Structure formats: structure tokens, C-alpha cells
Amino acid sequence: MMRRDDAIRTLARQRGDAIVFAVYNAAFDLRRVAPNPLNLYSAGAMGQASSQALGLALGMPERKIILLDGDGSLLMNLGSLVTIASVAPTNVVHFVCENGCYEANGAHPIPGRGRVSFAGMARGAGYPHVFEFDELDRFTAEVPRILLLAGPVFATLKLVPGDPSPLDYAYINSREIRREFKAALKAGGEGRSS
Amino acid sequence: MASEPGPRGAEIMFALREAKVEFVAALPDIWTSAGLLWPLSQNQDFRLIRVCKEDEGISVCAGLNLCDRRAVMMMQNTGFLDSINAIRAIAVEFGEPICMLVGLLQKEPDRPPNRSESYGVRIVEPILDAMGIDHICIEDSADVALLAPAIDRAYANSRPLVALIGRQVRP
Numbered sequence: 001m002m003r004r005d006d007a008i009r010t011l012a013r014q015r016g017d018a019i020v021f022a023v024y025n026a027a028f029d030l031r032r033v034a035p036n037p038l039n040l041y042s043a044g045a046m047g048q049a050s051s052q053a054l055g056l057a058l059g060m061p062e063r064k065i066i067l068l069d070g071d072g073s074l075l076m077n078l079g080s081l082v083t084i085a086s087v088a089p090t091n092v093v094h095f096v097c098e099n100g101c102y103e104a105n106g107a108h109p110i111p112g113r114g115r116v117s118f119a120g121m122a123r124g125a126g127y128p129h130v131f132e133f134d135e136l137d138r139f140t141a142e143v144p145r146i147l148l149l150a151g152p153v154f155a156t157l158k159l160v161p162g163d164p165s166p167l168d169y170a171y172i173n174s175r176e177i178r179r180e181f182k183a184a185l186k187a188g189g190e191g192r193s194s
Numbered sequence: 195m196a197s198e199p200g201p202r203g204a205e206i207m208f209a210l211r212e213a214k215v216e217f218v219a220a221l222p223d224i225w226t227s228a229g230l231l232w233p234l235s236q237n238q239d240f241r242l243i244r245v246c247k248e249d250e251g252i253s254v255c256a257g258l259n260l261c262d263r264r265a266v267m268m269m270q271n272t273g274f275l276d277s278i279n280a281i282r283a284i285a286v287e288f289g290e291p292i293c294m295l296v297g298l299l300q301k302e303p304d305r306p307p308n309r310s311e312s313y314g315v316r317i318v319e320p321i322l323d324a325m326g327i328d329h330i331c332i333e334d335s336a337d338v339a340l341l342a343p344a345i346d347r348a349y350a351n352s353r354p355l356v357a358l359i360g361r362q363v364r365p
Contacts, residue, residue, distance in 0.1 A: 040260075045279065045284050046249075046280070048249060048250075048253040048284065049253075051245070051250040051251075051253030051254050052254070052260075053257060054243075054253075054254050054257060055253065055255060055259075055265070056258075058217065059261030077250065079250060082246050083243070083250055173288075175287075175288055175289040175352075178288055182260055182261075182262070
């Protein structure tokens with residue numbers, strides 16, 4: 001099983017000028033290990049990150065949008081798999097960090113833990129490229145190819161937490177973070193360092 | 195109020211163009227289906243995104259706003275009620291100018307929304323007031339003139355807007 005912070009480091013090395021949108025603990029890890037003005041963080045608003053990522057992808061079709069979704073988050077917005085596959089933006093790479101629990105809310109297990117297949121659901125929804133990774137070496141080898149595919153691409157990352165990250169909910173839920181992100185986009189990616 | 199027929203879909207589309215709206219996220223609402231959503235689906239001026247659930251549409255609009263692209267979400271009052279948490283978080287607390295066209299299914303033509311016999315209609319305006327959300331009500335063609343300025347106001351102030359559609363939209 002991969003550590004989440006290691007997987008995020010791997011992804012960050014290959015991202016280029018892509019936007020990386022992460023929720024909950026993936027957001028805290030991303031901010032700690034790979035800060036970038038083109039990172040967007042959120043608590044997700046009950047699974048809404050995937051739909052916000054679709055809006056970003058439609059608004060900026062020339063830019064790669066990498067989403068680090070949560071398994072509990074995606075379960076709250078499963079219809080978004082069908083919507084994204086239907087709209088079929090070629091610039092979306094939708095990762096789901098599968099840790100099998102609501103880590104931010106006491107680590108209670110998600111329904112279907114260990115049985116539900118997020119990759120299977122994405123395939124059934126119509127994503128043309130679907131992957132599943134549980135080893136860092138294989139993920140590291142495949143990331144460059146995944147990021148070059150015409151999407152939407154879906155990949156489950158079976159993970160365990162890595163080193164703890166500061167849980168700054170006030171920051172990731174702030175209006176400022178979105179204003180800074182917009183400013184970074186307008187500046188071509190320069191600006192905020194966190 | 196009762197003597198005037200409902201607004202025309204073409205008038206609403208004109209107002210959306212005037213407000214520089216490019217994208218429309220939607221779930222079907224029988225109040226706006228024939229008069230607005232079907233014509234809009236065939237109009238090259240708009241990119242229609244059909245979503246599975248209304249809160250998805252709220253979020254799609256938010257993502258578009260992050261890249262300065264204007265959008266509206268079309269839904270029925272039932273979908274609005276189902277999306278309250280997404281609207282609370284994304285539109286109100288994150289300060290995103292989410293603009294929503296909300297059909298008030300079965301609102302009586304001779305009554306304002308908050309005096310409707312329908313519970314699902316009657317509670318919508320008090321909820322919007324409690325959430326501090328700007329809202330207008332479109333009952334007839336004259337009311338459509340309110341729409342573009344209200345959308346501009348939402349984007350200028352980074353605050354959400356709900357345009358209640360109080361009558362069936364005519365083709």
C-alpha cells in the first residue's frame with residue numbers, strides 16, 4: 001500500500017503547469033509536500049470537488065485538471081462520475097484516494113470498505129481510461145503516461161496516511177484561497193506559494 | 195399578476211446572453227422544459243451541461259467562475275431544496291456568484307411564492323432570506339428585465355442569486 005504523501009510527491013513531480021485540486025487530507029498533504037500557486041484546496045462540501053473540477057475543465061480546456069478526490073467524498077457525489085464521463089472533458093484526471101475511511105471524521109469505515117470498486121464504477125459510468133494502483137513503484141512508472149492521455153481519466157489510489165500534515169481547515173475553507181487561486185491563474189501560475 | 199401570461203424562453207435566453215452567460219447546467223423542470231430548456235439545448239450560444247443532481251450543477255458553476263466564465267444552474271424548487279448545503283458552502287461561505295434559475299412548480303399564478311398553497315413553494319423565499327441570498331421573481335415578460343442586472347450584480351459582489359420562475363415559461 002502506498003503512503004498518500006509519497007503518491008502526492010510523485011504526482012507533483014510530473015504535473016507541469018496542471019492545476020491540482022485536492023480535498024480533505026489529500027489537500028493538507030498536498031499543501032505540505034508540494035505547495036504551488038496552482039493548487040486548489042477544499043473540504044469538498046460533501047463530495048462536490050469532482051463537479052467543481054468539471055467546471056474548471058470546461059472553463060480552461062487547454063489546462064490539465066488533476067483532482068485528488070476522497071473515497072468518502074466520491075460516495076457522496078457518485079452521479080458526478082456519470083456527468084463527467086458524459087461531458088467527457090479530455091483534460092480531467094480524476095484520482096480517488098481510497099483509504100477506506102472518513103479519515104477527517106474519526107476514521108470510521110466507508111460503506112462497502114474493501115468490497116466497493118471505484119474503478120469499476122468509473123468504468124461503468126463511461127470513463128475511457130481507468131486505473132487502480134496500490135504500489136508506489138508502479139504508480140511512479142505510470143504517472144507520466146496517465147497525464148498524457150486524452151481524458152477523462154480515472155485512477156484509484158489505494159493508500160494509507162503518511163506523515164501527519166497540519167489540519168488547517170480555516171485556511172482550506174476560506175474565501176481567500178479561492179481569490180488567491182484566481183489571481184494565480186490570471187498571473188499565469190505565479191503568486192501564492194502555499 | 196394573474197392576467198399576464200408567463201415569460202417566453204427567448205426573452206430569458208436574450209437576458210442570459212446580455213449577462214454574458216456562456217454555460218448552463220441543468221436538470222429538467224417541467225415549468226421551464228418546453229419553453230426554455232429544450233430551445234436552449236439547441237442554441238449554439240450556450241453550452242448545456244446536463245447533470246445528474248442539482249448540487250453538481252452548483253459546483254460546475256463554481257468551477258467555471260474560478261476561470262472567469264459565467265454560468266447559470268437551472269432546476270426546480272425541489273432540486274434547490276436538495277442542494278441547500280452545496281449552496282450554503284460554495285455559494286455563500288466561499289463567496290461564489292452562483293446564479294440559479296429555480297422553477298416554482300405548481301405555484302398559483304395569482305399568488306406570490308410565499309403565499310402558495312404548496313409547502314415546497316411557500317418555503318423557498320423564507321429560506322433564501324434566512325441564507326441572505328439575493329432573489330428575484332420572474333412571473334411575466336416584464337420581469338425578465340430584472341434578470342441580466344441581477345446576474346451582473348451577483349458577479350460584481352461575488353454573491354449568489356436565485357431567479358424564481360413563478361409561471362410556466364412559454365416557447
